[in-house]
Amino acid sequence: MSDHDPGRHASTQVDDGRRRLLKAIGLGSGLAVVSGGALLSTPAQALRTSARIVIVGAGAAGVAAANRLARALDGARITIIDSRQRHLYQPGLTLVATGIWKPSKVIDSNARYLPRSIDWLQDSVAEFDPEASRVLTASGRSVDYDYLLVTTGLKVDYDAVAGMHPDLIGREGIACVYDTPEHAERSWSMIDEYVGSGGVGLFTRGPGGIKCAGAPLKVAMLTEDLARERGSRQSLQMVYNSPGDGLFSQPDMDQFLKREFPDRGIRINWHHRLIGIEPELRRASFATPEGTQRIDYDFIHVVPPMRAPDALARSPLAWQDGPFAADGDWLEVDQFSMQHRRYPNVFGAGDCVGTPIGKTAASVKAQVPVAVNNLIDALRDREMKASYNGYTSCPLITGRGRGILVEFDYALNMVPSFPFINPYREHWVPWVMKDRMLLPAYNAMLRGRI
Amino acid sequence: MAFSLFGIIAVVLEFLRPLLPLIIALLAADIVITGWLWASKRRSWQRGRHAALWLGGLVAALAFFLAPWLTSASFSDFSGVLDWGSVLAGSITAGLLAALLSWPLTTLAFGKRSGA
Ligand SMILES: Cc1cc2nc3c(=O)[nH]c(=O)nc-3n(C[C@H](O)[C@H](O)[C@H](O)COP(=O)(O)OP(=O)(O)OC[C@H]3O[C@@H](n4cnc5c(N)ncnc54)[C@H](O)[C@@H]3O)c2cc1C
Numbered sequence: 343m344s345d346h347d348p349g350r351h352a353s354t355q356v357d358d359g360r361r362r363l364l365k366a367i368g369l370g371s372g373l374a375v376v377s378g379g380a381l382l383s384t385p386a387q388a389l390r391t392s393a394r395i396v397i398v399g400a401g402a403a404g405v406a407a408a409n410r411l412a413r414a415l416d417g418a419r420i421t422i423i424d425s426r427q428r429h430l431y432q433p434g435l436t437l438v439a440t441g442i443w444k445p446s447k448v449i450d451s452n453a454r455y456l457p458r459s460i461d462w463l464q465d466s467v468a469e470f471d472p473e474a475s476r477v478l479t480a481s482g483r484s485v486d487y488d489y490l491l492v493t494t495g496l497k498v499d500y501d502a503v504a505g506m507h508p509d510l511i512g513r514e515g516i517a518c519v520y521d522t523p524e525h526a527e528r529s530w531s532m533i534d535e536y537v538g539s540g541g542v543g544l545f546t547r548g549p550g551g552i553k554c555a556g557a558p559l560k561v562a563m564l565t566e567d568l569a570r571e572r573g574s575r576q577s578l579q580m581v582y583n584s585p586g587d588g589l590f591s592q593p594d595m596d597q598f599l600k601r602e603f604p605d606r607g608i609r610i611n612w613h614h615r616l617i618g619i620e621p622e623l624r625r626a627s628f629a630t631p632e633g634t635q636r637i638d639y640d641f642i643h644v645v646p647p648m649r650a651p652d653a654l655a656r657s658p659l660a661w662q663d664g665p666f667a668a669d670g671d672w673l674e675v676d677q678f679s680m681q682h683r684r685y686p687n688v689f690g691a692g693d694c695v696g697t698p699i700g701k702t703a704a705s706v707k708a709q710v711p712v713a714v715n716n717l718i719d720a721l722r723d724r725e726m727k728a729s730y731n732g733y734t735s736c737p738l739i740t741g742r743g744r745g746i747l748v749e750f751d752y753a754l755n756m757v758p759s760f761p762f763i764n765p766y767r768e769h770w771v772p773w774v775m776k777d778r779m780l781l782p783a784y785n786a787m788l789r790g791r792i
Numbered sequence: 793m794a795f796s797l798f799g800i801i802a803v804v805l806e807f808l809r810p811l812l813p814l815i816i817a818l819l820a821a822d823i824v825i826t827g828w829l830w831a832s833k834r835r836s837w838q839r840g841r842h843a844a845l846w847l848g849g850l851v852a853a854l855a856f857f858l859a860p861w862l863t864s865a866s867f868s869d870f871s872g873v874l875d876w877g878s879v880l881a882g883s884i885t886a887g888l889l890a891a892l893l894s895w896p897l898t899t900l901a902f903g904k905r906s907g908a
Contacts, residue, residue: 744865759795769872773865785809786805786806791798791799
């Protein structure tokens, strides 16, 4: 059974008359007006179409794409599928887990951001069938599409760490900044306790592509900073366990951190991949080149590996072989156009895509316009021109009140948005951006304004 | 990553969104008072300006000294021209805005012409 009218074929026709009229009155690139607190822009180049577009996942990428598509298309039947009602501002979780923000600050609702003109199917996709251009939902519904945008985010793979379960977060010295405000809040209670009581603190990081690779580093540095502030630093033996031989993918930042951590008395264990924990014994197991090593701890920050959500991972849409399949069965897209490499009517954006770098909200901001513009060009049967350069960013918070604004691309070159902010030096301004400006910027992105 | 002018406006509006009712109320009050002052001609804008500038100066000084506290930081986190320049520019902007917004009000309160 299909929920969509199979007779509705994608017919596209640019609304030229309206576009010419708007151009004539000088509104070609969109009109912004302030009205009752909302910034409205007129769809100056709305494309008339009856295409059925399905977006899977209403997170940062899905909501931003829905707003952009709803404005750019006239007559399209856009459906977004996600069972989750609340919207989480995940970049704020680091601040929640370190006691700087209250959890309520990162919880919002999708209904506030989704455009009224689209259908929101509150369900989750259980199966992707790209051969038939159809998805099947957990409740048994079948939804046909002409174009599909996959924005499912990723899955934190707790099962990959033997003995680990999300329920353990907030008990037995176990913290994990990832996934939800509840986890972050319980992590804060563990960090708070550890800074007070001292002992051995293990900080870990899952191997491969993880979302916001800076977050595990920030948790370590903010914990150290807090202990210094409270005068308990001497009683903490902090050890950062890297699964490889680096701390950060961008080489300048990697060098900085390799100096910074030892300077702050944070020991680094290289090639230590967390494979298991024994919560009652407070003992962690690491795979190392010398074999399994067990280390006792008083506090541990568990960062499991991450992978594509199950429905995507086992679908034909995932990379079938190569590094992105081995790492996490990520969505197979062309790293520049964000179009699927085998199914041309499928596009992707956000944490789920298999690209060399990314998995930040900053990447979402850069990827979504590319995916949307190329989808619209495909709809028009035109050459796709938009290209994603790998832009990603991380305000690397080194302590409460200071940080470094790191922005780079596929070539791992620094690409600062604000030339006056030195990307190699700690400043107060990047901290203010993280603490005050990134949430408004994120919300503007959700509305498809930036 | 470049930000367009509309993009920057959108972020500023999102930043101000929780304060928008207050800002709109203040602007509306300013417009009404300004209209009344122009019509009545019984107040001296110059006297009002004096008080508004004092208030702006106070707000700028407060903004400067409270900026670290308001951002869960301290002056020891500041380094270089970027941070000091930003806090200075931010405080001066806050002071100017306070002076401008309060001008009609201070004119109403303190701008009575002698003999009027
Ligand atoms: C602790 C932490 C700190 C971070 N810090 C930063 C930072 O400082 N800067 C930065 O830029 N980024 C940061 N990020 C990363 C950023 O938050 C993510 O990259 C971004 O939210 C990804 O957006 P997304 O839309 O791809 O995924 P998400 O926002 O996770 O949304 C995915 C959505 O898909 C839905 N979904 C999943 N599977 C299905 C299915 N089968 N059917 C239907 N729906 C489905 C989910 O319910 C969810 O709503 C951080 C993240 C974390 C966790």
